[in-house]
Amino acid sequence: MKEACGVVGIVMPGRAVSHLCYDALYALQHRGQESAGMATFQNQQITVVKDNGLVSHVFAETTLRALGGSLVIGHTRYSTSGSANWTAAQPVYRAAGASGFALAHNGNLTNTHELADAANVEFTSMLSDSDLVAELLSLEVDSGVTLDDALANVLARAEGAFSMVVLEAGRIHAVRDPYGFRPLCLGRLGTADEPEGWVVASESPALDVIGASFVREVAPGEMVTLTEAGVTSRQLLTPSLEGEKLCIFEFVYFARPDSYLMGHQVHTTRRRMGELLAEQSSVAADLVMGVPDGGVPAAEGYAKASGVPFGYGLVKNRYIGRTFIAPDQRARAAGVRRKFNPLRENIEGLRLIVVDDSIVRGTTTQALVAMLRDAGAKEVHLRISSPPFTWPCFYGIDTPNREELLAANHSVAEMSEFVGSDSLEFITLENLRAAIHLEGECCDACLTGTYPAPVPVALGARGGRW
Ligand code: SF4
Numbered sequence: 001m002k003e004a005c006g007v008v009g010i011v012m013p014g015r016a017v018s019h020l021c022y023d024a025l026y027a028l029q030h031r032g033q034e035s036a037g038m039a040t041f042q043n044q045q046i047t048v049v050k051d052n053g054l055v056s057h058v059f060a061e062t063t064l065r066a067l068g069g070s071l072v073i074g075h076t077r078y079s080t081s082g083s084a085n086w087t088a089a090q091p092v093y094r095a096a097g098a099s100g101f102a103l104a105h106n107g108n109l110t111n112t113h114e115l116a117d118a119a120n121v122e123f124t125s126m127l128s129d130s131d132l133v134a135e136l137l138s139l140e141v142d143s144g145v146t147l148d149d150a151l152a153n154v155l156a157r158a159e160g161a162f163s164m165v166v167l168e169a170g171r172i173h174a175v176r177d178p179y180g181f182r183p184l185c186l187g188r189l190g191t192a193d194e195p196e197g198w199v200v201a202s203e204s205p206a207l208d209v210i211g212a213s214f215v216r217e218v219a220p221g222e223m224v225t226l227t228e229a230g231v232t233s234r235q236l237l238t239p240s241l242e243g244e245k246l247c248i249f250e251f252v253y254f255a256r257p258d259s260y261l262m263g264h265q266v267h268t269t270r271r272r273m274g275e276l277l278a279e280q281s282s283v284a285a286d287l288v289m290g291v292p293d294g295g296v297p298a299a300e301g302y303a304k305a306s307g308v309p310f311g312y313g314l315v316k317n318r319y320i321g322r323t324f325i326a327p328d329q330r331a332r333a334a335g336v337r338r339k340f341n342p343l344r345e346n347i348e349g350l351r352l353i354v355v356d357d358s359i360v361r362g363t364t365t366q367a368l369v370a371m372l373r374d375a376g377a378k379e380v381h382l383r384i385s386s387p388p389f390t391w392p393c394f395y396g397i398d399t400p401n402r403e404e405l406l407a408a409n410h411s412v413a414e415m416s417e418f419v420g421s422d423s424l425e426f427i428t429l430e431n432l433r434a435a436i437h438l439e440g441e442c443c444d445a446c447l448t449g450t451y452p453a454p455v456p457v458a459l460g461a462r463g464g465r466w
Pocket residue numbers: 181246247248249250392393394395396397443444445446447
C-alpha cells in the first residue's frame with residue numbers, strides 16, 4: 001500500500017517561508033516520493049516550483065532563496081488518481097481571479113466523472129482529481145465568486161477524501177472533507193501571546209521540525225484560513241452524521257510514529273497493538289522481531305506482553321527508490337533482497353515471532369519468510385498488527401483490486417500456507433480499536449467492506465456497502 005500525499009501551508013509575516021516549507025515537506029516525505037512542489041505568494045504574484053523526485057532533489061538552495069514571500073503551500077505526491085508524470089505534480093495553478101490560485105491535495109475523489117460532466121469539463125485519464133477541482137474552482141472564480149465561496153460550492157458536490165490547501169493573494173485556505181479521512185492539523189509559530197505565524201500540515205512532525213506548536217486538528221468539513229493577521233475558521237461543509245472517519249491505517253502504517261492523531265501518539269498505539277496481539281495469540285518462541293519499519297513498535301509491544309525477548313532480525317535499506325511490480329516469484333525475491341537483509345547471527349536456529357503491519361498481496365511476505373528460513377530461522381510465526389485486508393480503498397490509498405488481495409480470497413490457514421509460515425495470526429478489529437482507544441471514529445472500510453462515503457458506482461457500490 002502506498003500513501004497518497006502530504007500537504008503544508010505556512011504564513012509568517014515579514015519572513016520568506018520557503019525554507020520552512022522545505023523542512024516541513026521533508027518531514028512528510030514518507031507520504032509521497034514521486035514529486036514535490038511549492039507555491040509562494042510575493043509581489044501580488046504566485047510562483048509555483050514543482051518536479052518529479054524527492055523534496056531534496058526538487059529544491060536546491062538557490063531555488064529556495066529565489067522563492068520569496070511570506071505565504072507558501074507545499075506538496076509531496078504519490079499518485080492514486082491521474083498520471084504519475086510531471087504534469088500531475090502539485091501544487092496545481094489556475095490564473096483565475098486577481099492573482100490566480102494554487103492548490104495541493106491529499107486524498108481521492110470518488111465522483112470525478114459526475115463532477116466533470118455536470119460542469120461540462122473534459123476529464124481525461126491524464127488529469128488528476130486535484131486538476132479537476134482546480135478547473136471547477138476557476139469556473140466559479142471567473143464568474144465573480146470569491147475563492148472561499150467557490151470552495152464551498154465545489155467541495156459540497158465532491159465525494160471522497162480531501163485534505164486540501166489553497167493559496168490565493170494574501171491567504172491560505174485549508175479544508176478537510178466532511179469525514180476527515182486524511183489528517184490535517186493546525187500549528188502556531190511563536191507563542192500563544194505573541195504568535196509569529198501559522199501552519200497547517202498533514203502530520204504534526206511537520207510542525208515540530210520548524211519549531212511550531214501543535215494547536216489542534218482541523219475538524220471534518222472545516223476550512224481554516226491563514227493570513228498575516230491570524231487564523232479564521234468556517235464550517236464550510238456539513239460534517240458526516242457518523243462523526244470523524246480518519247483512516248485507521250494512519251495509525252497502523254502510514255503516519256510517522258511521532259505523529260499525534262486524535263490526541264494519541266502513533267508509536268504508543270502501535271506498541272499497544274503488539275501487546276494486544278500477544279494476549280490474543282501466544283506461541284512458544286525464542287525471539288520477537290518486527291519487519292522494519294512498520295512492524296517494529298508492535299513487535300516491542302508483543303515482546304513486552306509475552307515475555308519473549310525482543311531483537312532485530314532484518315536490516316532495511318532506507319535508500320530504495322521506486323519499486324516495481326515484479327512479474328514472478330524470483331523477481332519478487334530479488335526485490336525483497338534489495339530492501340531487506342537478515343541478521344543471520346541473531347536468528348540462526350531460533351523460533352521467531354515476526355510482527356508486520358499488514359499483508360496485502362502476500363508476495364512480499366512470502367519472500368520475507370523464505371529469506372528468514374534461508375538465514376537459519378527454525379520456525380517463523382507471523383503476527384500481523386492489522387486485521388485481514390479484504391476490500392480496496394477508494395479514499396486516497398493505492399490498493400490492488402479485490403481479486404489480488406490475499407485475504408479477500410483465502411482463509412487464514414491458506415494464507416499461512418501461501419506465505420510459508422509455521423503459524424499466522426491477525427489482530428482482531430476489536431483489539432485494533434482498543435489499541436487506538438477508538439469508539440467508532442475511524443474508517444475501516446478495507447477491513448469490513450462498510451464504506452462511510454459513496455464509492456464509484458461503476459466499481460460496484462450499492463448503498464455505501466459492497
Ligand atoms: S478504506 Fe482503508 S485505507 Fe482507505 S481510508 Fe478507509 S481505512 Fe484507510
